[in-house]
Amino acid sequence: MPGISAFRFNLRVALIALIFVLLLLPPLLNALPASHPLRVSDFVVAVTGKWICYAILALSIDLAWGYAGILSLGHGAFFALGGYAMGMHLMRNIGNRGVYGHPVLPDFMVFLGYKELPWYWLGFEYFPFAMLMALLVPGALAGLVGWLAFRSRITGVYLSIITQAMTYALMLAFFRNDMGFGGNNGFTDFKDLLGVPLNTPSARAGLYLAALGALLITLLISAYTVQSKFGRLLIAIRDAESRVRFLGYDVTAFKLFVFVLSAMMAGLAGALYVPIVGIINPGEFSPGNSIEAVVWVAFGGRGTLIGAILGAFSVNALKTWLTSFAPDLWLLVLGGLFIIVTLFLPRGLIGLGWRRRS
Amino acid sequence: MKKGASLYLDGITVTFDGFRALNNLSLIVEPGELRAVIGPNGAGKTTMMDVITGKTKPDSGTARFGDHDLTRLDETRIANLGIGRKFQKPTMFDALTVFENLELALKAPRGTLAALHWRLSGEARDRIEEVMAETGLMDRAKDRAGILSHGQRQWLEIGMLLMQDPELLLVDEPVAGMTDQETEHTAELLRRIAGKHSVVVVEHDLEFVRALGRKVTVLHEGSVLSEGPIEQVQEDPRVIDVYLGR
Numbered sequence: 001m002p003g004i005s006a007f008r009f010n011l012r013v014a015l016i017a018l019i020f021v022l023l024l025l026p027p028l029l030n031a032l033p034a035s036h037p038l039r040v041s042d043f044v045v046a047v048t049g050k051w052i053c054y055a056i057l058a059l060s061i062d063l064a065w066g067y068a069g070i071l072s073l074g075h076g077a078f079f080a081l082g083g084y085a086m087g088m089h090l091m092r093n094i095g096n097r098g099v100y101g102h103p104v105l106p107d108f109m110v111f112l113g114y115k116e117l118p119w120y121w122l123g124f125e126y127f128p129f130a131m132l133m134a135l136l137v138p139g140a141l142a143g144l145v146g147w148l149a150f151r152s153r154i155t156g157v158y159l160s161i162i163t164q165a166m167t168y169a170l171m172l173a174f175f176r177n178d179m180g181f182g183g184n185n186g187f188t189d190f191k192d193l194l195g196v197p198l199n200t201p202s203a204r205a206g207l208y209l210a211a212l213g214a215l216l217i218t219l220l221i222s223a224y225t226v227q228s229k230f231g232r233l234l235i236a237i238r239d240a241e242s243r244v245r246f247l248g249y250d251v252t253a254f255k256l257f258v259f260v261l262s263a264m265m266a267g268l269a270g271a272l273y274v275p276i277v278g279i280i281n282p283g284e285f286s287p288g289n290s291i292e293a294v295v296w297v298a299f300g301g302r303g304t305l306i307g308a309i310l311g312a313f314s315v316n317a318l319k320t321w322l323t324s325f326a327p328d329l330w331l332l333v334l335g336g337l338f339i340i341v342t343l344f345l346p347r348g349l350i351g352l353g354w355r356r357r358s
Numbered sequence: 359m360k361k362g363a364s365l366y367l368d369g370i371t372v373t374f375d376g377f378r379a380l381n382n383l384s385l386i387v388e389p390g391e392l393r394a395v396i397g398p399n400g401a402g403k404t405t406m407m408d409v410i411t412g413k414t415k416p417d418s419g420t421a422r423f424g425d426h427d428l429t430r431l432d433e434t435r436i437a438n439l440g441i442g443r444k445f446q447k448p449t450m451f452d453a454l455t456v457f458e459n460l461e462l463a464l465k466a467p468r469g470t471l472a473a474l475h476w477r478l479s480g481e482a483r484d485r486i487e488e489v490m491a492e493t494g495l496m497d498r499a500k501d502r503a504g505i506l507s508h509g510q511r512q513w514l515e516i517g518m519l520l521m522q523d524p525e526l527l528l529v530d531e532p533v534a535g536m537t538d539q540e541t542e543h544t545a546e547l548l549r550r551i552a553g554k555h556s557v558v559v560v561e562h563d564l565e566f567v568r569a570l571g572r573k574v575t576v577l578h579e580g581s582v583l584s585e586g587p588i589e590q591v592q593e594d595p596r597v598i599d600v601y602l603g604r
């Protein structure tokens with residue numbers, strides 16, 4: 001890898017390997033007999049699984065922001081759209097086991113007087129189709145918003161505002177009952193996925209390992225991307241966008257490519273998250289979620305990939321711990337973290353360990 | 359000798375908030391020509407390069423490179439026509455190394471997928487090393503561009519221009535911050551490049567322009583004041599009046 005000494009490169013690989021080994025522990029220790037002192041609870045598995053999904057989201061933000069300088073404050077929307085795609089599949093899997101026992105329509109549709117499934121629900125009974133949509137819908141939205149913005153050379157804070165508006169608009173839309181996505185209740189009471197009941201230990205372990213596998217794959221894709229000439233162009237675009245144009249590169253195409261890739265990764269994260277937490281509702285679109293995810297990346301250290309992962313885990317660990325006894329303090333602490341990082345830790349946690357290209 | 363396109367500017371006017379930075383400017387540069395452009399600060403030299411490279415759209419006038427209407431193309435398209443530029447304030451990618459900066463500039467397919475799959479060939483490495491040797495940056499290959507001195511940044515940007523291998527090179531004040539020896543080297547380099555490429559070089563330094571020894575265009579208040587060999591231009595009373603005489 002150019003620009004990074006072999007020693008630092010090995011250090012990174014070692015750190016990544018350590019993270020993944022540690023992440024294998026919760027499901028393994030969960031499988032121990034209940035009396036065993038090292039056994040971890042189902043709760044720990046579920047919470048760690050959730051954080052893994054957040055880590056994928058953080059990785060996707062780092063790719064766009066840390067490397068290409070696209071500070072999206074709307075990645076929560078891509079995450080939520082992926083989650084909704086998976087949620088639709090899980091709703092269809094309920095079949096006639098809903099409260100109303102309708103063979104096709106989810107409960108909320110029966111309640112709202114739907115006679116038949118809206119056209120955009122067609123195909124979601126198939127798992128591969130739902131997974132595809134979890135990638136393609138966020139990707140297409142990012143493609144549209146990105147194309148409009150990058151083509152007009154909208155950058156910096158203006159782009160951030162546009163993406164915030166995007167997630168806010170989607171939140172309002174998804175709150176509406178007539179959208180056909182369950183209104184403010186969203187989707188919940190899922191039964192099974194791929195034939196496995198969700199409340200079983202094997203489903204919990206399977207979902208966890210799927211998320212961990214996805215984290216590894218998205219990390220490898222991101223690492224390949226940033227170590228290529230493409231990655232160096234992203235850094236060039238981040239630091240001197242207009243200069244890149246004078247070299248004959250189509251900056252819009254590069255930004256669009258990375259923004260769409262990043263949105264698809266966020267969608268994947270959301271799709272994995274929903275069966276783990278068992279619910280998806282419009283709150284996932286709330287603008288604050290997107291901002292929080294950016295803080296994870298800033299705290300961990302942007303433009304490093306691994307920093308994004310560390311940031312997602314550490315900030316969420318702090319949040320889970322804090323909200324267990326002082327939930328009101330969380331926003332204050334989050335804001336404080338952001339200020340600390342901005343003022344004292346521009347390279348984030350990872351910057352404490354070693355210095356890297358700024 | 360490569361047969362390239364000629365640069366043709368006619369009646370170019372650019373105004374910023376009512377101020378005419380370029381005023382009915384006309385200029386023709388033939389393929390393979392080396393042209394020096396001089397003129398006092400604010401004469402519009404940089405703005406002229408902005409027009410040629412698509413950074414600034416003129417209010418009126420014609421700008422062509424070969425058959426291409428430059429006023430209708432964006433910076434990327436113009437760069438891909440074979441027009442490369444060195445900026446007055448050296449501009450490069452500070453977080454990347456000298457080598458990486460040159461690698462990005464190297465003439466190669468510019469698409470996203472090409473960049474993803476790019477492998478540095480031996481040939482490309484040789485070319486980059488050749489340019490690093492030419493620009494005296496060989497032992498800075500692994501240093502980030504951000505830590506280079508001003509003079510070295512000038513050289514790196516000249517190197518990037520060489521990597522692009524454009525038909526037309528626009529070089530804005532290349533020798534600012536260079537030693538006399540480096541200035542002479544730059545003049546020698548540009549003379550060597552010309553012939554195979556067209557070169558337009560903007561410079562204040564008259565010694566340097568004399569060293570180039572080619573046709574000179576004097577800009578003043580956004581239009582051409584005088585044009586010809588340096589000896590003739592130096593004798594021109596209008597030039598003496600506004601520029602050389604001071």
Ligand SMILES: Nc1ncnc2c1ncn2[C@@H]1O[C@H](COP(=O)(O)OP(=O)(O)O)[C@@H](O)[C@H]1O
Binds near residue numbers: 398404406
């Ligand atoms: N973007 C701009 N906005 C407003 N004025 C500008 C801009 N660019 C250049 N100018 C003005 O146009 C004139 C010509 O500038 P410039 O082309 O940079 O001159 P030169 O390179 O010959 O010193 C100057 O008076 C400058 O202040």
Ligand SMILES: [Mg+2]
Binds near residue numbers: 405530
């Ligand atoms: Mg200038």
